[in-house]
Amino acid sequence: QVQLEESGPGLLKPSETLSLTCTVSGFSISSHYFWSWLRQPPGKGLEWIGSIYQSGTTYYSPSLKSRVTMSVDTSNNQFSLSLNSVTAADTAIYYCARSVVPVFHWSDPWGRGTLVTVSS
Amino acid sequence: QSALTQPPSASGSPGQSVTFSCTGTNSDIGYYNYVSWYQQHPGKAPKLIIYEVTKRPSGVPDRFSGSKSGNTASLTVSGLQAEDEADYYCSSYGGSDNLIFGGGTKLTVL
Numbered sequence: 001q002v003q004l005e006e007s008g009p010g011l012l013k014p015s016e017t018l019s020l021t022c023t024v025s026g027f028s029i030s031s032h033y034f035w036s037w038l039r040q041p042p043g044k045g046l047e048w049i050g051s052i053y054q055s056g057t058t059y060y061s062p063s064l065k066s067r068v069t070m071s072v073d074t075s076n077n078q079f080s081l082s083l084n085s086v087t088a089a090d091t092a093i094y095y096c097a098r099s100v101v102p103v104f105h106w107s108d109p110w111g112r113g114t115l116v117t118v119s120s
Numbered sequence: 121q122s123a124l125t126q127p128p129s130a131s132g133s134p135g136q137s138v139t140f141s142c143t144g145t146n147s148d149i150g151y152y153n154y155v156s157w158y159q160q161h162p163g164k165a166p167k168l169i170i171y172e173v174t175k176r177p178s179g180v181p182d183r184f185s186g187s188k189s190g191n192t193a194s195l196t197v198s199g200l201q202a203e204d205e206a207d208y209y210c211s212s213y214g215g216s217d218n219l220i221f222g223g224g225t226k227l228t229v230l
Contacts, residue, residue, distance in 0.1 A: 044223075045123070045209060045221055045222065045223045045224045046158070046166065046209050046211070046221045046224070047221060048211075048218075048219040048220070048221065051219075059217040061218065061219075062216075062218060095165055095166070100171075103154065103213050103217070103219075104213075104219060105152075105154035105156065105171075105172075105211075105212075105213040105219065106154075106156040106168055106171040106172070106211070107156075107168065108167075108168035108171075108177060109165075109167075109168075110165040110166055110167075111165065112165055113165050
């Protein structure tokens with residue numbers, strides 16, 4: 001049974017870099033799937049941040065592309081998100097998820113999510 | 121690319137059917153059969169209930185069904201149950217390596 005779990009700091013100051021890791025268990029990250037990050041500001045809707053394939057090929061949301069970097073660590077069955085120059089607008093629950101090929105158009109399952117708050 | 125458009129709320133009584141709409145453009149919903157629907161209960165992660173317009177993952181009741189006409193996708197929940205009260209989000213591949221979501225519809229079971 002595949003499970004995903006997000007981890008990382010829950011509180012950041014403006015201009016800092018958000019760094020999160022998703023640990024995948026019960027399934028090899030080297031399998032033929034994308035691995036995605038999505039977020040949800042409190043009380044608001046879902047937003048796709050980006051997706052990465054096992055090879056390291058990445059796809060990012062156009063609105064976040066300039067600030068996002070994703071990476072994959074197949075040896076530890078993990079993938080990571082880095083978002084620089086954060087502002088209060090980046091406060092959200094961040095989810096990692098397994099996404100289907102060829103175009104990451106659906107995701108299942110999702111991790112439980114981790115709340116990241118940006119505040120001075 | 122703009123978000124997909126969903127009505128903010130919907131309601132129905134137990135046993136009834138309710139249909140949610142999700143409107144996009146001819147560059148996303150109208151072009152690709154890559155529409156998905158997610159159910160989210162308060163404080164929980166989203167759960168996939170429909171993918172590729174009409175397909176249901178294993179374990180999702182057949183009370184949930186999806187369809188598409190032109191630039192609008194729809195999710196129908198038949199035989200409403202109290203446990204169906206949740207937020208429902210649609211998403212679509214938008215081309216150019218982009219994935220877009222709707223703003224969500226809050227379903228209230230009366």
